[in-house]
Amino acid sequence: MSQKNRKKAIASGRGRALVFAALGDDTRLLLIAKLCSGQPHSISELTEGSKLTRQAITKHLRVLQGAGIVHGVRAGRERRFRFDPEPMQDLKQYLNTISEQWDQALARLKSFVED
Amino acid sequence: MSDRIEKRIELKAPVSRVWRALTDYREFGEWFRVKLDGPFVAGQVSRGQITYPGYEHLKWEAVVQKLEPERLFSFTWHPYAVDPKVDYSKEPQTLVEFKLEKTPTGTRLLLTESGFDRIPAARRMEAFRMNDGGWTEQMKNIERHVTEKS
Numbered sequence: 001m002s003q004k005n006r007k008k009a010i011a012s013g014r015g016r017a018l019v020f021a022a023l024g025d026d027t028r029l030l031l032i033a034k035l036c037s038g039q040p041h042s043i044s045e046l047t048e049g050s051k052l053t054r055q056a057i058t059k060h061l062r063v064l065q066g067a068g069i070v071h072g073v074r075a076g077r078e079r080r081f082r083f084d085p086e087p088m089q090d091l092k093q094y095l096n097t098i099s100e101q102w103d104q105a106l107a108r109l110k111s112f113v114e115d
Numbered sequence: 116m117s118d119r120i121e122k123r124i125e126l127k128a129p130v131s132r133v134w135r136a137l138t139d140y141r142e143f144g145e146w147f148r149v150k151l152d153g154p155f156v157a158g159q160v161s162r163g164q165i166t167y168p169g170y171e172h173l174k175w176e177a178v179v180q181k182l183e184p185e186r187l188f189s190f191t192w193h194p195y196a197v198d199p200k201v202d203y204s205k206e207p208q209t210l211v212e213f214k215l216e217k218t219p220t221g222t223r224l225l226l227t228e229s230g231f232d233r234i235p236a237a238r239r240m241e242a243f244r245m246n247d248g249g250w251t252e253q254m255k256n257i258e259r260h261v262t263e264k265s
Contacts, residue, residue: 095231098194099120102226106124108146109224113128113136 022067023088027052028060032069032083040073040080119229127221134185137213149175157182161190172199180210188213194228 064070136142140151151163165173177192191208209230216223
């Protein structure tokens with residue numbers, strides 16, 4: 001895919017490409033795991049117990065934000081990060097689509113062997 | 116999130132009949148809608164041309180993994196290899212398995228497709244944009260869903 005086409009694809013896919021790219025990293029998956037418990041977390045909380053620096057975590061959070069998986073929210077003076085399940089539900093939809101194709105193929109197989 | 120698809124279907128036909136429908140390349144082509152070049156051979160690439168209306172420009176390619184008579188037929192392939200201009204050969208594949216079991220009324224067929232977690236992101240996106248009759252409505256649903264949220 002050319003650079004231009006890629007940009008077009010991302011735009012038409014409403015950033016879904018970013019979602020998948022964002023998920024393809026272990027650190028970010030860990031961050032998601034922490035955040036998907038429901039409570040918004042601060043950078044300090046997310047850095048806790050990690051070997052990574054605050055700056056590195058911030059960078060990963062930015063990628064997740066860009067993909068819409070994480071949103072920043074203000075809590076007083078503090079900035080917290082909240083998980084959004086929506087983009088990952090899209091992914092599930094993808095599997096559903098393939099699943100439906102199999103349903104159709106198997107239905108054809110059924111009439112093929114039963115006739 | 117599950118990375119596999121599982122199906123179970125009861126067929127009112129003997130195992131031997133179902134096995135033939137699955138593994139005879141001409142019969143497979145009938146219901147799967149693909150014109151295959153030749154018989155399935157374990158360990159070898161199977162090639163052909165899709166005959167599904169609207170997708171006739173697509174090639175079929177899979178690597179036959181197991182042919183255990185009347186028990187297991189499996190192959191690996193690239194799901195949604197829908198763009199003839201893209202070289203999918205370097206990408207990871209999913210594994211499709213058909214398992215057969217004899218039942219009092221005929222045959223139970225178990226279908227599994229696994230390994231979706233390894234499929235590159237861009238391809239997953241491609242799948243969303245595929246626009247075939249039954250999917251059009253679904254696509255609209257997704258669009259609506261996403262737009263409302265953003």
